[in-house]
Each structure stands twice: as C-alpha cells, then as structure tokens.
Amino acid sequence: MKTDPESHARMTQRRREGHEKKQAQATVEKGLLIVNTGTGKGKSTAAFGMAVRVLGHRMKLGVVQFIKGALHTSERDFLGAQGNCEFITMGDGYTWNTQDREADIATARKGWNEARRMIESGEYQMVILDELNTVLKYEYLPLDEVLKVVNARPEMVHVVITGRHAPDALVEAADLVTEMRLVKHPYREQHVKAQRGVEF
Amino acid sequence: MKTDPESHARMTQRRREGHEKKQAQATVEKGLLIVNTGTGKGKSTAAFGMAVRVLGHRMKLGVVQFIKGALHTSERDFLGAQGNCEFITMGDGYTWNTQDREADIATARKGWNEARRMIESGEYQMVILDELNTVLKYEYLPLDEVLKVVNARPEMVHVVITGRHAPDALVEAADLVTEMRLVKHPYREQHVKAQRGVEF
Numbered sequence: 001m002k003t004d005p006e007s008h009a010r011m012t013q014r015r016r017e018g019h020e021k022k023q024a025q026a027t028v029e030k031g032l033l034i035v036n037t038g039t040g041k042g043k044s045t046a047a048f049g050m051a052v053r054v055l056g057h058r059m060k061l062g063v064v065q066f067i068k069g070a071l072h073t074s075e076r077d078f079l080g081a082q083g084n085c086e087f088i089t090m091g092d093g094y095t096w097n098t099q100d101r102e103a104d105i106a107t108a109r110k111g112w113n114e115a116r117r118m119i120e121s122g123e124y125q126m127v128i129l130d131e132l133n134t135v136l137k138y139e140y141l142p143l144d145e146v147l148k149v150v151n152a153r154p155e156m157v158h159v160v161i162t163g164r165h166a167p168d169a170l171v172e173a174a175d176l177v178t179e180m181r182l183v184k185h186p187y188r189e190q191h192v193k194a195q196r197g198v199e200f
Numbered sequence: 201m202k203t204d205p206e207s208h209a210r211m212t213q214r215r216r217e218g219h220e221k222k223q224a225q226a227t228v229e230k231g232l233l234i235v236n237t238g239t240g241k242g243k244s245t246a247a248f249g250m251a252v253r254v255l256g257h258r259m260k261l262g263v264v265q266f267i268k269g270a271l272h273t274s275e276r277d278f279l280g281a282q283g284n285c286e287f288i289t290m291g292d293g294y295t296w297n298t299q300d301r302e303a304d305i306a307t308a309r310k311g312w313n314e315a316r317r318m319i320e321s322g323e324y325q326m327v328i329l330d331e332l333n334t335v336l337k338y339e340y341l342p343l344d345e346v347l348k349v350v351n352a353r354p355e356m357v358h359v360v361i362t363g364r365h366a367p368d369a370l371v372e373a374a375d376l377v378t379e380m381r382l383v384k385h386p387y388r389e390q391h392v393k394a395q396r397g398v399e400f
Contacts, residue, residue: 028392040378042236042246045253049245049275052252054397056274074256075249126397158398175390176398177383178240184377192228192375197254197326198358 031125031157032175033150037133037166040180041199047128047160048075054158055082059125062118065089066111067131067163073200086124088114101138108140115149122154133163136170143167231325231357232375233350237333237366240380241399247328247360248275254358255282259325262318265289266311267331267363273400286324288314301338308340315349322354333363336370343367 034050036043054061061084065076073089080087090111112135118127136143150159151173161170171177194200234250236243254261261284265276273289280287290311312335318327336343350359351373361370371377394400 028390029395030392032392032395032398034398035383036242037383038381041376042242042249042378042380045249046242046246046380048249048252049242049247050398052248052278053245053274053400056276056278057397059397074253076256078252078256158395171383174384175392176241176385178242179381179383180242180246181238181379181381182377183235183237183371183379184374190228190375192230192232195229195232195358197257197259198232198234198250198376200253 029156030175031153031155031159033153033173034158034160035133035166035170035174035177036160036162036180037164037171037177038179038181039164040182041185042180043162043164044075044130046178046180047130047162048079050126050158050160051079051085051128054126055079055084058084060123061085062115062124062127063087063130064111064115064118064128064132065130066108066135074197086118090114101140104138105140108135111135112141112146119149119153119157119159122157124157126158126160128160129162131163132161133166133170135163136167137163137165143169146170147173229356230375231353231355231359233353233373234358234360235333235366235370235374235377236360236362236380237364237371237377238379238381239364240382241385242380243362243364244275244330246378246380247330247362248279250326250358250360251275251279251285251328254326255279255284258284260323261285262315262324262327263287263330264311264315264318264328264332265330266308266335274397286318290314301340304338305340308335311335312341312346319349319353319357319359322357324357326358326360328360329362331363332361333366333370335363336367337363337365343369346370347373 036046051061051063063079063085076087076089079085090107115127115129118124135141136146147169153159236246251261263279263285276287276289279285290307315327315329318324335341336346347369353359
C-alpha cells in the first residue's frame with residue numbers, strides 16, 4: 001500500500017477521525033470477563049502478556065493454573081516471584097496422564113476454591129484461570145457454579161479464562177472473546193520439539 | 201463430556217499415546233520464526249507472554265516496539281526494568297496520528313536497525329518485533345530486506361513478529377503462525393474503554 005503524500009495524509013486523517021470517534025463513545029469502565037479459546041497457540045500466553053501489563057501498573061494479580069500443575073513452567077517461576085502476584089498451580093498434569101476422573105475432579109475443586117476466594121475478595125485486579133475451559137469441558141466443575149461466581153465478581157475485577165472449547169454459556173457471558181486459530185505449527189509440520197522460552 | 205470410569209480411562213489412554221507419539225517424532229530444535237496476526241486481540245499480548253517465559257528461563261530478550269513509541273505502555277515499564285531485557289520503542293504513535301509518511305519511514309528504519317543488530321548478534325534468545333507487520337503493510341520498510349535478515353538469523357534465535365495483515369511471504373517463511381480472530385469485543389459492542397492492565 002504505497003500512496004502519494006497527499007492521499008496518505010487524507011487516509012491517515014480519516015483513520016484518526018474514526019479512531020477518535022470510537023474512543024469518544026467508549027466511556028464505560030468495568031472489570032472484563034475475557035476468554036481466550038480456539039485450537040491455536042497463544043491462549044495462555046496472551047493471558048500472561050496481560051499479567052505483564054497488570055504488574056507493570058502495580059495492580060495485584062492472581063493466577064490459578066488448572067491442569068498444568070505437575071509441569072514445571074517458567075511463567076510460574078517468573079510471575080510467582082513478583083511481589084504483586086499470587087500464583088497457584090493445581091492438577092497433576094494433563095488429564096491423559098492421570099487417567100483418574102475422581103482425582104481430577106477433586107483437584108479441580110481445590111483450584112476452583114482458590115480462584116473463588118481471589119475473585120470474591122476484590123483484592124486482585126485481575127484473576128487468570130488458566131485452562132479452566134478444559135476443566136469445564138470434562139465437567140470436572142459445574143459450569144453454573146463457575147458462571148455464578150464470575151458474573152457476580154466485584155466491579156473492577158478482570159477475569160481471564162483460557163483453554164480450548166470454551167462453553168457457549170461462558171462465551172455468551174464474556175466481554176471479550178478471542179479465538180486463537182492455528183495457521184501453521186512447527187510441531188506437526190516440521191517435527192520441531194517444544195522450545196524453551198516459547199512454549200514452556 | 202461425562203463418561204464412566206472405564207471409558208474415561210480408555211479415552212485418556214488413547215490421548216496419552218497420541219501425545220507421546222507426537223513428542224517422540226519431534227526431535228528438531230531451532231530458533232523459530234513466530235507470527236501473530238489477524239484482527240482480533242492478543243497478538244502483542246501473546247508475544248509478551250512468551251517474554252515472560254524467556255525471562256523465567258533467564259534467557260536474554262530483545263524487544264523493538266514499532267508504531268506504539270509515543271504511547272506509554274506498562275509492558276515497557278515492566279519488561280524494560282528486567283535485567284535480561286533490552287526494550288526499545290520507536291515511532292511517534294499510530295500512523296494516523298503522525299500523517300507524515302517520510303517521518304514514519306525514517307522512524308521505521310531506526311527501529312529496524314536496532315532489531316537487525318539484536319537478531320544478528322546472536323546474543324538474544326528471543327527478539328520480539330511488535331507491530332512490524334503494520335510497518336510492512338505500509339511499505340515503510342522493504343519486505344525483502346526484513347525477510348533476508350530474519351531467514352539468516354543465528355540458529356537458536358526466536359523471532360516473534362506481531363501485527364495485523366502479516367505479508368504472505370512472511371507467513372510462508374514462518375514456523376508458527378497464529379491468527380487471532382475476534383469473537384466478541386467490549387469496545388465496539390458495549391462502548392467499554394481500553395482498560396488499564398488489559399490493553400495497555
């Protein structure tokens with residue numbers, strides 16, 4: 001898109017006006033329910049990117065990692081070491097490793113109790129529930145109970161929920177839903193292994 | 201998806217085998233070219249989530265933020281304050297604010313010189329080029345030049361490029377491409393303003 005200086009100025013002026021109009025209309029402030037779903041990469045990763053922003057503003061962050069509890073993750077090392085962050089990991093690894101539905105349900109319940117405490121306290125400006133969608137898909141927790149707590153959250157608390165297969169009712173309740181769609185993936189196509197710093 | 205214990209165990213066993221088979225085939229290690237594109241949210245955010253992982257592993261991170269230079273961002277406050285991170289911001293805000301194509305080109309060139317230095321040095325295990333796709337779309341930098349440097353990067357350097365409208369040739373060269381697709385957005389639909397900790 002190469003243009004002469006005059007039409008470039010006209011185009012950027014139009015964009016600026018459109019942007020300013022949208023900004024002027026956007027006056028509501030509230031804690032958002034944010035859902036990152038889809039089968040592509042970047043769902044948890046984008047949540048941890050928001051964690052960076054929250055901590056950069058010296059706001060308080062809570063994280064409950066469902067599912068990935070048994071895995072050592074560098075996000076836990078890094079974010080958990082920050083003063084303004086409480087980082088809890090739950091779960092005995094991916095569900096295909098435990099093969100025990102009752103144990104998974106008990107672990108999900110423990111994680112949810114922590115999540116609920118964080119949300120209801122109103123002390124955390126953002127609570128990230130990593131892989132909660134997966135927990136809901138397997139019906140390890142009742143969706144109704146989760147929705148009730150999330151919908152009744154204190155006004156300025158952002159809740160971020162990640163994982164494939166977000167339930168329809170959660171998508172409906174959310175303020176911001178992004179689907180991460182896989183275009184190309186080195187694992188599958190090139191037999192590249194999971195890389196330190198990229199995927200864990 | 202509620203199942204009896206036996207079929208649950210069979211299903212999780214199958215998943216485990218599938219996962220282990222994929223892992224066994226994945227033996228290649230290399231620096232990846234990662235592109236986050238699409239019109240949805242989470243492109244830069246997911247890049248900053250990878251930044252958390254890189255810093256959690258005590259690897260060295262370089263960031264060049266194109267376009268957003270004049271905006272104050274909390275990711276810059278937070279990541280830029282980490283010992284292992286060099287964080288450079290370039291640009292005088294979004295292009296529709298400057299309305300000066302020649303100035304934008306000069307700023308893009310300055311940012312690219314820093315990016316090129318970081319990539320070619322081999323000292324940074326990850327280099328994030330935030331909003332570079334936008335710079336390429338406006339042809340502020342020649343795509344060929346960018347591709348040449350990125351494709352010739354030292355073996356274990358990950359390069360992450362974000363922004364809408366990734367050029368086809370960049371998608372082709374990439375190892376991992378994710379399209380962030382908007383499902384619901386509070387700005388447009390509910391007039392919610394950009395929220396501290398979520399979007400900046």
